[in-house]
Amino acid sequence: MNNKLMAQLLFPNINKSPADYEEIYPPRNLPEGARVTRFAPSPTGFLHFGSLFAAFVSQKAAKASGGIFYLRIEDTDKKREVENGVSGMVNGLKDFGIIPDEGMLNETEEKGSYGPYIQSKRTPIYQAYVKSLVEQGLAYPCFMTEDEIASVRKQQEAEKKLPGIYGDYAKYRGITYEDAKSRIEAGEEYVVRLLSPGKPEGKVSFNDAVKGKIEMPENILDVVLLKKDGTPTYHFAHAVDDHLMRTTDVTRGDEWISSAPIHLQLFRVLGFKAPRYAHISPIMKEDMETGGKRKLSKRKDPEAAVSYYSSVGIPKEAVLEYLLTIANSNYEDWKLANKNAAPSEFKFALNKMSKAGALFDLIKLTDISKNYISTLSAEEVYDRVSEWAQANDEVLYRLITEDENYAKSIFAIERGNAKPRKDISKWDEVKDYISYFYDELWDRKRDLPENLSNEDMRLILETYEKLYNHDAPAEEWFPTVRNMAESLGYAKTPKLYKKTPELYKGHAGDVAGVIRAAVTGRRNTPDLYEIMQTLGKDEVIKRISETIGLL
Numbered sequence: 001m002n003n004k005l006m007a008q009l010l011f012p013n014i015n016k017s018p019a020d021y022e023e024i025y026p027p028r029n030l031p032e033g034a035r036v037t038r039f040a041p042s043p044t045g046f047l048h049f050g051s052l053f054a055a056f057v058s059q060k061a062a063k064a065s066g067g068i069f070y071l072r073i074e075d076t077d078k079k080r081e082v083e084n085g086v087s088g089m090v091n092g093l094k095d096f097g098i099i100p101d102e103g104m105l106n107e108t109e110e111k112g113s114y115g116p117y118i119q120s121k122r123t124p125i126y127q128a129y130v131k132s133l134v135e136q137g138l139a140y141p142c143f144m145t146e147d148e149i150a151s152v153r154k155q156q157e158a159e160k161k162l163p164g165i166y167g168d169y170a171k172y173r174g175i176t177y178e179d180a181k182s183r184i185e186a187g188e189e190y191v192v193r194l195l196s197p198g199k200p201e202g203k204v205s206f207n208d209a210v211k212g213k214i215e216m217p218e219n220i221l222d223v224v225l226l227k228k229d230g231t232p233t234y235h236f237a238h239a240v241d242d243h244l245m246r247t248t249d250v251t252r253g254d255e256w257i258s259s260a261p262i263h264l265q266l267f268r269v270l271g272f273k274a275p276r277y278a279h280i281s282p283i284m285k286e287d288m289e290t291g292g293k294r295k296l297s298k299r300k301d302p303e304a305a306v307s308y309y310s311s312v313g314i315p316k317e318a319v320l321e322y323l324l325t326i327a328n329s330n331y332e333d334w335k336l337a338n339k340n341a342a343p344s345e346f347k348f349a350l351n352k353m354s355k356a357g358a359l360f361d362l363i364k365l366t367d368i369s370k371n372y373i374s375t376l377s378a379e380e381v382y383d384r385v386s387e388w389a390q391a392n393d394e395v396l397y398r399l400i401t402e403d404e405n406y407a408k409s410i411f412a413i414e415r416g417n418a419k420p421r422k423d424i425s426k427w428d429e430v431k432d433y434i435s436y437f438y439d440e441l442w443d444r445k446r447d448l449p450e451n452l453s454n455e456d457m458r459l460i461l462e463t464y465e466k467l468y469n470h471d472a473p474a475e476e477w478f479p480t481v482r483n484m485a486e487s488l489g490y491a492k493t494p495k496l497y498k499k500t501p502e503l504y505k506g507h508a509g510d511v512a513g514v515i516r517a518a519v520t521g522r523r524n525t526p527d528l529y530e531i532m533q534t535l536g537k538d539e540v541i542k543r544i545s546e547t548i549g550l551l
Helices: 003-010 018-024 049-064 085-094 123-135 146-159 177-185 234-244 254-270 307-312 316-327 331-337 362-374 378-392 394-402 404-411 427-433 454-467 474-487 494-499 508-520 528-535 537-550
Strands: 036-039 068-071 102-104 139-142 191-194 203-208 212-217 224-226 249-253 276-280 284-286 293-295
Touching (some): 003 139, 049 085, 049 249, 068 085, 123 139, 123 224, 203 276, 212 254, 307 316, 316 331, 378 404, 394 427, 404 528, 454 474, 454 508, 508 537, 528 537
Parallel strands (some): 036 068, 068 102
Antiparallel strands (some): 191 224, 203 212, 284 293
């Protein structure tokens, strides 16, 4: 085969060489040890929690080293593409504060000097490298039809051989320039395949940043480099892009380990230095049907889509902190030792990642979210809830923005002290949490104690209605209730009641519980004194009187 003529036959319009592109995309001017990482999704619009995790880890690795994290869109498979899929990915990352240093900003805009950052715009680059491989005798046109390939696979199955096009099964490995020319002129379709230098007994090994040393049989398949329409396969495009964009570290799911021999071989034949791979295990979930574990599923689990977290209002800070707990096993110990430190101060390390798949734990995420929300000021909670409600709950948004100061006073209850309450874990719980402060939301039902008679509860409320002093300071509120309880035949403390229950109707906590249920409808609320101060004297008296009527 005349390699030069063959290359010109296949790529008559490709005038740039690999050397030209090496000049266009020079090595980056970064400090020693700086990592260049990337997130390279397909533009499906759906950002999976596992993909968010991979992007998070990639960004952490880059930032920890003073490097660069970029976003590349791999759209070589047009069948999976959806409208505005790029914007969906960009906005999904942005919702969690993951903003790439370079890459696509939306469907048409990008930033950075190593673009285009979308593969469909880089076809001439890929073709230039394939042309060079053909010139070196490392790639060739293959005119095998789908029927021929299917026949080969059937034969290989019968012979229990490795399936694929390689060795004697690679019909066009030795094709001549003349034969290729006549076939092309006759309109026959073809792909361009790598002429694999792999040997059946050959091995390839690499040090994975997460899994450690991995050794596998080397690739012997003549993999497709360019499809019939001249566009690259994923395997080839990612090798060229990772090199020209000067990627040093690739974090990806461990389902790609099986492709590593192909990828490492491509880097070798292209004359590139391969990036360091970090293959991370999939995020798992307990399967309630089988009792075992399975991958977090796009079809079965709403929390598999990152849009779920913004839709229910789990703050991005909580999600990112949860990602740290599953990314590095030592994060939680660090947090215990550095309680006042921001999660961003934690020194993330790839080699501290678990080799096994992390188990998704929504309860743990909820706890982290509760803790985070409890640290926010009333103003911060108001701003966050308003922003969320504007997009997700029209009624809640209208109510809290009609009287901003009233809403903030509600959120200020038991907030900002040494032990703030942790009643809210996500913003979609706020409407229920504040419902008894708004007539439009409150159903006016009372969850009254069951251990007291209606007559006893009515007497408690009638007595308290006369005693209630809206202007009394907080420190006087419960002593007043306790003294009133004693006068009505209740023990001042639960301990005293427990010691001699036969002497009392109940204890002061039961009395306070009746007042709480009358005013809020609930048995468990934040500080009742602060609630009554927020509601106002007239509303408190009205609710007590209303409850007396119900009793």
